[in-house]
């Protein structure tokens with residue numbers, strides 16, 4: 001390290017006298033040893049940039065002028081920060097790198113604003129689950145992925161039974177709390193790649209990538225039991241507690257079919273579960289026609 005200016009001191013909390021003449025600038029930014037962007041350029045290891053930074057860009061064709069962004073721990077500063085780093089090598093007449101200039105910009109506020117906006121655009125305000133827009137985008141993306149990888153895609157439509165009566169008995173605020181409890185219960189049954197969304201009012205949708213109808217039925221039944229076991233009183237429902245009906249459908253996407261058909265099939269299964277008495281799951285495999293409604 002040959003230059004460490006006042007702005008670097010303020011940003012990192014590390015004075016120049018500690019840094020000058022050393023080779024371990026990473027200590028100012030990270031809790032564990034790892035190369036900085038300048039280290040990667042000096043050591044000709046720029047191939048590692050994608051694994052070490054959230055995003056990166058080449059600033060010119062030679063590949064040595066780079067920009068990268070990521071969260072930094074900042075062990076000696078009051079809080080972690082999202083830094084944008086630019087590096088440019090200084091070369092001598094023979095083309096040898098003699099130094100690298102690294103410029104840091106603190107982008108923490110911008111990054112936090114971006115995260116908050118993304119949250120707002122994709123999350124449902126009441127339950128914190130993915131919202132309808134996020135559901136639509138994710139279903140399209142998963143449909144395309146299943147098509148490419150020749151894998152099944154399953155969908156559950158989950159609807160709260162006799163929720164109008166619940167609202168009538170407990171008021172709208174009580175109804176909202178009930179939806180929050182159900183959302184948490186449904187989300188707790190999910191794996192990392194699954195997506196639970198609030199589809200509309202008292203209806204939730206669950207996308208289960210690479211899941212057979214049998215697997216989807218197991219998840220659906222787990223959700224049904226979980227909600228029942230919350231034991232939230234609803235005198236308007238047959239079990240006298242809050243329950244859900246679930247329609248499950250599975251498709252093996254092909255170029256001739258589209259994601260909307262999977263929604264329609266799961267919706268039809270949900271309608272059947274309601275029709276057959278609620279608090280049950282109903283399954284349909286696309287193209288196989290209807291399977292009998294199934295309850296445990």
Ligand SMILES: Nc1nc2c(ncn2[C@@H]2O[C@H](COP(=O)(O)OP(=O)(O)OP(=O)(O)O)[C@@H](O)[C@H]2O)c(=O)[nH]1
Nearest residue numbers: 159160161162163164165167172173175176201202
């Ligand atoms: N508290 C609250 N209630 C909602 C919300 N969204 C929808 N609802 C209510 O959910 C109820 C849904 O009623 P219905 O569509 O008649 O269905 P249901 O009473 O659940 O009957 P089934 O679905 O046939 O079992 C309505 O009373 C809506 O006002 C919400 O965000 N908060």
